[in-house]
Amino acid sequence: MKNKEPIILIVVVFFALLTYYLVEPYAHSVMHKHVESEGFSYADLPTIEKKGDATRGQELVMGAGACVGCHSIEVAGMPAAMEPQMAAASYGVNPPDLSNAGAIFDAKFLVDIIKNPAHALMVEHKFDAEKGQMHPMVPFYGAGGDIDQEIADMVAYLQSIAVKPEEVTPTMAFENACGRCHAVSYENWTQIGIKPSFKDKKDSLAFDIKLLEYQDSIKAYMGKLPPDLSMYIRSRGEHYINTFMENPQSQLEGTAMPRVGVTAESAEKVIEYLEDAGDTKRHEREEIGMNVMIYIVIFAIFAFLWKKQVWRDLH
Amino acid sequence: MAHFTKATSVKDWLNQRLAIEKVEKVMASEYWIPKNINFLWAMGMILVVTFVLLLVSGIFLLMYYVPTVDEAFDSVNYTIMREVDFGWLWRHVHGVAASVVFLIIYIHMFTGIYYGSYKKGREMIWISGMLLFVAFSAEAFSGYMLPWGQMSYWAGMVITNLFSGGSLHANFLVEWIRGDYVPAQAFLGRFFMLHVLLIPVAIMGLIGLHFAALRIPHVNNQDGGEIDFDVESKKYLDGDKAGSKVMRFANDFMSKDMMVVGIFLIFFFYLVFYNYGFAMDAVNFDPADGLKTPTHIYPEWYFLWSYEILRPFNIDLGLVLFGFAQVIFVFLPFIDRSPNSIPANRRGTAFKVWFWLMLSNMIVLTAMGKLPPEGMFSAIGLVSAILFIVQWLALPIITSMEKKV
Numbered sequence: 001m002k003n004k005e006p007i008i009l010i011v012v013v014f015f016a017l018l019t020y021y022l023v024e025p026y027a028h029s030v031m032h033k034h035v036e037s038e039g040f041s042y043a044d045l046p047t048i049e050k051k052g053d054a055t056r057g058q059e060l061v062m063g064a065g066a067c068v069g070c071h072s073i074e075v076a077g078m079p080a081a082m083e084p085q086m087a088a089a090s091y092g093v094n095p096p097d098l099s100n101a102g103a104i105f106d107a108k109f110l111v112d113i114i115k116n117p118a119h120a121l122m123v124e125h126k127f128d129a130e131k132g133q134m135h136p137m138v139p140f141y142g143a144g145g146d147i148d149q150e151i152a153d154m155v156a157y158l159q160s161i162a163v164k165p166e167e168v169t170p171t172m173a174f175e176n177a178c179g180r181c182h183a184v185s186y187e188n189w190t191q192i193g194i195k196p197s198f199k200d201k202k203d204s205l206a207f208d209i210k211l212l213e214y215q216d217s218i219k220a221y222m223g224k225l226p227p228d229l230s231m232y233i234r235s236r237g238e239h240y241i242n243t244f245m246e247n248p249q250s251q252l253e254g255t256a257m258p259r260v261g262v263t264a265e266s267a268e269k270v271i272e273y274l275e276d277a278g279d280t281k282r283h284e285r286e287e288i289g290m291n292v293m294i295y296i297v298i299f300a301i302f303a304f305l306w307k308k309q310v311w312r313d314l315h
Numbered sequence: 316m317a318h319f320t321k322a323t324s325v326k327d328w329l330n331q332r333l334a335i336e337k338v339e340k341v342m343a344s345e346y347w348i349p350k351n352i353n354f355l356w357a358m359g360m361i362l363v364v365t366f367v368l369l370l371v372s373g374i375f376l377l378m379y380y381v382p383t384v385d386e387a388f389d390s391v392n393y394t395i396m397r398e399v400d401f402g403w404l405w406r407h408v409h410g411v412a413a414s415v416v417f418l419i420i421y422i423h424m425f426t427g428i429y430y431g432s433y434k435k436g437r438e439m440i441w442i443s444g445m446l447l448f449v450a451f452s453a454e455a456f457s458g459y460m461l462p463w464g465q466m467s468y469w470a471g472m473v474i475t476n477l478f479s480g481g482s483l484h485a486n487f488l489v490e491w492i493r494g495d496y497v498p499a500q501a502f503l504g505r506f507f508m509l510h511v512l513l514i515p516v517a518i519m520g521l522i523g524l525h526f527a528a529l530r531i532p533h534v535n536n537q538d539g540g541e542i543d544f545d546v547e548s549k550k551y552l553d554g555d556k557a558g559s560k561v562m563r564f565a566n567d568f569m570s571k572d573m574m575v576v577g578i579f580l581i582f583f584f585y586l587v588f589y590n591y592g593f594a595m596d597a598v599n600f601d602p603a604d605g606l607k608t609p610t611h612i613y614p615e616w617y618f619l620w621s622y623e624i625l626r627p628f629n630i631d632l633g634l635v636l637f638g639f640a641q642v643i644f645v646f647l648p649f650i651d652r653s654p655n656s657i658p659a660n661r662r663g664t665a666f667k668v669w670f671w672l673m674l675s676n677m678i679v680l681t682a683m684g685k686l687p688p689e690g691m692f693s694a695i696g697l698v699s700a701i702l703f704i705v706q707w708l709a710l711p712i713i714t715s716m717e718k719k720v
């Protein structure tokens with residue numbers, strides 16, 4: 001009698017794969033708009049022509065640029081002027097510390113945000129200066145000289161005080177670029193920092209109250225509380241978060257979330273941070289996966305040999 | 316009282332009390348299986364293995380899961396996925412097994428249909444099998460509620476809403492099922508109980524019934540030939556193993572079962588470690604939020620075909636046809652009027668076409684059930700749903716015209 005098993009196997013595998021293809025890759029390609037990353041090149045922003053001078057930049061940042069009026073720069077000995085919830089009450093969010101901004105944010109983006117924050121952050125639909133809707137970060141109107149040169153100097157200064165780009169850690173990247181708006185409760189991160197473990201319940205409650213005040217301000221500023229990103233690496237996936245970070249408007253038109261302007265390397269670090277939060281055991285999974293596969297293949301080989309031996313007398 | 320003698324060995328001791336030798340014969344070594352069956356007859360064993368995987372992984376998950384609306388999501392995604400050693404592994408095994416078990420059930424069902432294994436004394440096997448299908452569906456649905464993610468909540472909302480019966484507006488029934496106006500603590504609590512106690516117990520009972528139903532008619536074979544098990548098994552026991560048309564369940568067929576199980580497990584663990592996304596919907600990694608409806612709400616893939624029978628019609632007609640689709644498979648042994656119980660490809664063109672069309676159409680329904688109901692997709696969905704119903708209505712007619720071969 002002819003052995004029909006190979007053809008039966010082909011039929012079963014064919015129908016199973018067809019079903020899989022239709023309900024997974026195909027259905028998802030129809031349901032979700034596919035956005036390609038541009039590699040964080042920020043092609044819409046003008047290229048930098050001027051070479052900056054960090055020393056002159058320092059004077060501007062500390063002086064006429066007024067950056068330190070709102071931002072702290074801890075490495076340069078400029079601590080925050082007020083507590084985060086107070087800053088948020090004034091500006092909507094707590095302006096991030098600029099110590100490592102030069103390493104985390106793209107240079108073209110930094111130039112643009114100093115000149116025109118609403119444009120760089122891609123929130124011009126919410127902040128239109130002509131209609132009197134001012135972005136809380138005041139643009140730099142120049143200190144009397146060539147404004148482009150002045151901005152280039154400030155960016156050069158920010159880059160000179162920052163860690164080297166390769167020294168940016170996942171936590172640093174996330175806290176600087178996203179942490180002022182998003183909590184990640186699985187990493188204990190709140191918008192006003194990691195919640196310490198207080199001995200006294202009163203201190204703990206005091207922290208919670210500050211946090212709630214802070215969240216009220218962002219809610220008013222953004223229209224809603226930005227979501228806790230703990231499990232977003234599983235709910236949205238790496239590709240979505242990457243392209244969303246690069247340009248939030250590409251996937252959620254009209255969203256209040258700004259383009260944050262991270263470099264490609266920092267974006268990778270942000271993803272790594274989110275993986276540590278929501279896909280913590282991925283390395284273990286790969287390692288154990290390999291071992292289990294080897295074990296199961298050996299099991300299957302033994303099962304096959306056993307079958308052969310048992311069936312020898314049956315034909 | 317029976318007469319007991321001093322036992323000569325542990326086996327003898329047990330034998331006097333439990334008749335283990337007899338049991339072993341009835342269940343294994345003298346449970347005769349036809350030789351002319353192929354690997355599709357190992358699907359039942361794969362289902363047993365997958366059920367055991369579900370049971371064991373479920374027990375581990377149960378140690379840390381917290382069935383409250385405030386903590387369920389974090390107990391799964393934080394405690395089990397991050398804190399507990401290998402919690403992630405048990406969760407992935409459980410999630411993937413829950414999905415794969417349906418793939419195997421569908422293969423097992425269509426095998427039964429193709430070879431006519433629901434006829435000639437095998438009706439109870441089929442009926443108990445369909446009861447298992449219903450129980451597994453309830454088990455999968457209740458389990459899907461437990462992580463209390465967005466899809467848990469909204470699928471729970473949509474499915475329980477069906478019980479309002481469309482224009483009957485039986486909202487009291489929906490509220491009775493939910494224990495509340497919306498899915499909330501009472502809802503989660505009862506589905507938790509169903510998932511970890513009542514339905515698993517029912518499934519174990521039904522598996523027992525399914526096996527009992529198999530024992531007397533024996534399994535079918537791929538030629539639909541009738542086998543005289545008494546004659547053939549005697550031949551085997553007299554030493555003509557090669558000449559007999561039957562073999563022992565253990566170890567003869569079981570060795571093949573294990574070989575197929577081995578191959579299945581390679582596939583299964585590949586999915587667990589490297590391709591688990593299809594079984595654990597991304598949307599369910601967002602915590603439940605009653606104020607935010609997800610853009611697309613769809614059930615897991617194995618419910619899509621019946622969901623698509625509901626969707627293209629107005630709610631009342633949709634519910635009627637949906638109800639029809641849920642129960643019609645149970646009646647297959649009685650709707651199929653054909654005198655033949657042989658493989659579909661030898662039963663004449665009409666049934667052959669019916670079989671392959673049913674299979675393909677259910678795949679089309681599955682795909683359309685997931686796709687957004689717009690434009691071409693809703694048109695295809697409507698046609699497929701009608702075709703599904705028409706096929707079942709036509710079955711008694713085409714099968715009663717079938718000639719005996």
Ligand code: HEM
Pocket residue numbers: 355356357358359360362363366420423424427430432433437440441442443444445447448451522525529533534535536
């Ligand atoms: C998960 C639950 C199930 C388990 C554990 C299970 C297990 C088994 C086993 C071990 C066999 C014997 C070996 C074989 O033929 O594959 C069998 C046979 C059978 N099962 Fe199931 N089964 C399940 C669900 C179903 C369902 C949903 C149906 C469809 C209605 C079904 C219909 C049948 C039929 C018709 C046979 C007889 C096959 C023949 O005689 O050739 N079973 N089942």
